[in-house]
Amino acid sequence: MKYRIHLSPPHLSGTETEMVARAMESGYIAPLGPFVDEFEEKFCKYTGYPYALAVSSGTAALHLALLASGVSRGDIVFSPSMTFIGGVSPVYFCSAKAWFFDSDESWTIDVNLVKEKLFAVEKSGADKPKAIIATDIYGMACDYEALCQIEKDFGVNVIVDAAESLGASDRYGKRNSPKTAFYSFNGNKIITTSSGGMLASHDKNLIDYAKHLSRQAREPYPYYQHNTIGHNYRMSNILAAIGIAQLSDIEARIERKKTIFQRYKNALGTIPGVEFMPCGVYGESNYWLSVIILNSESRISPEFLRVTLEEKGIETRPVWKPMHLQPVFSGAKFFSKFELGANPPICEIAFERGLCLPSGCGLSEAEQEFVISSIQKALYK
Numbered sequence: 570m571k572y573r574i575h576l577s578p579p580h581l582s583g584t585e586t587e588m589v590a591r592a593m594e595s596g597y598i599a600p601l602g603p604f605v606d607e608f609e610e611k612f613c614k615y616t617g618y619p620y621a622l623a624v625s626s627g628t629a630a631l632h633l634a635l636l637a638s639g640v641s642r643g644d645i646v647f648s649p650s651m652t653f654i655g656g657v658s659p660v661y662f663c664s665a666k667a668w669f670f671d672s673d674e675s676w677t678i679d680v681n682l683v684k685e686k687l688f689a690v691e692k693s694g695a696d697k698p699k700a701i702i703a704t705d706i707y708g709m710a711c712d713y714e715a716l717c718q719i720e721k722d723f724g725v726n727v728i729v730d731a732a733e734s735l736g737a738s739d740r741y742g743k744r745n746s747p748k749t750a751f752y753s754f755n756g757n758k759i760i761t762t763s764s765g766g767m768l769a770s771h772d773k774n775l776i777d778y779a780k781h782l783s784r785q786a787r788e789p790y791p792y793y794q795h796n797t798i799g800h801n802y803r804m805s806n807i808l809a810a811i812g813i814a815q816l817s818d819i820e821a822r823i824e825r826k827k828t829i830f831q832r833y834k835n836a837l838g839t840i841p842g843v844e845f846m847p848c849g850v851y852g853e854s855n856y857w858l859s860v861i862i863l864n865s866e867s868r869i870s871p872e873f874l875r876v877t878l879e880e881k882g883i884e885t886r887p888v889w890k891p892m893h894l895q896p897v898f899s900g901a902k903f904f905s906k907f908e909l910g911a912n913p914p915i916c917e918i919a920f921e922r923g924l925c926l927p928s929g930c931g932l933s934e935a936e937q938e939f940v941i942s943s944i945q946k947a948l949y950k
């Protein structure tokens with residue numbers, strides 16, 4: 570196979586194989602079992618959330634969170650534009666629609682703008698959004714404090730998309746500030762179960778209802794009885810075994826990611842035209858991916874850099890393309906603090922100027938040196 574440095578490949582703690590073997594031997598080769606319970610308990614202990622539900626993907630976790638928040642046909646849900654499709658598409662599974670918001674300087678949803686729109690909606694007498702999705706982009710926590718206040722002041726459920734940010738924390742070092750958050754264990758995330766997700770909350774009723782929906786909404790009768798339509802979103806016991814192994818060294822993973830980010834920043838950050846993603850504006854990041862920005866003073870474009878690195882077997886990727894620019898969401902509402910045509914929205918600048926660099930926990934120093942020197946060469950050519 571051709572040698573390649575990947576963006577964010579899965580990284581093993583070392584005990585995964587043993588845990589999977591134990592799961593197989595236990596006979597619980599099923600979408601429930603003791604390892605699912607143990608994974609949920611350990612996840613709660615680590616994040617500080619009292620209740621959690623392990624499911625088949627982050628996308629499924631968000632879908633359940635929206636349903637449990639009462640989102641249904643015709644409802645509006647606020648969402649950042651700078652995100653991944655899986656952090657938005659469940660809004661449409663509910664036959665609701667999203668209003669997209671620009672990011673602020675932290676790259677996370679502009680909460681002042683969200684507040685402004687909520688006041689305007691309230692004043693006009695129109696229906697308030699049923700939920701607000703707030704995404705921790707590239708592992709950087711959004712403004713949990715302001716979002717919790719919005720939740721109180723306006724009575725709207727905030728769902729934090731923490732798919733990329735397991736281990737990130739707010740200004741006070743807390744990992745569980747928002748009432749409800751969901752996580753992803755897809756192959757590229759900081760921990761993986763190959764595919765999987767978790768819904769976590771301070772609200773027991775929300776988790777209980779989501780659990781009910783995740784199991785085909787089966788009512789407690791000896792025969793199959795259903796009063797509502799549910800989903801088949803449970804996590805398998807085998808995958809939960811992998812999750813337990815992966816979670817066991819989460820702190821070391823975050824340390825590795827942070828070291829990788831700092832090394833990129835130290836080596837490249839002083840070059841004219843080069844900047845890095847804004848970290849630590851509202852709390853501590855888990856540094857899931859390192860993102861370099863080539864601003865307008867840079868001699869090369871991020872696309873040129875991407876192609877140059879690809880030729881050397883180094884995988885990089887543009888920043889998330891904003892949702893309001895996606896053909897599937899054409900016509901959707903989009904709000905930015907900048908007047909139309911004055912300044913480009915922050916999420917559009919990030920998309921045009923940003924590039925995600927290899928940030929895997931298993932990236933060796935020598936490999937990172939190779940990436941850094943390749944970038945330096947491309948910049949000075």
Ligand SMILES: *Cc1c(COP(=O)(O)O)cnc(C)c1O
Binds near residue numbers: 626
């Ligand atoms: C990965 C990701 C998701 C979706 O998670 P899956 O487990 O892949 O379904 C949602 N939102 C964001 C921001 C993500 O990065």
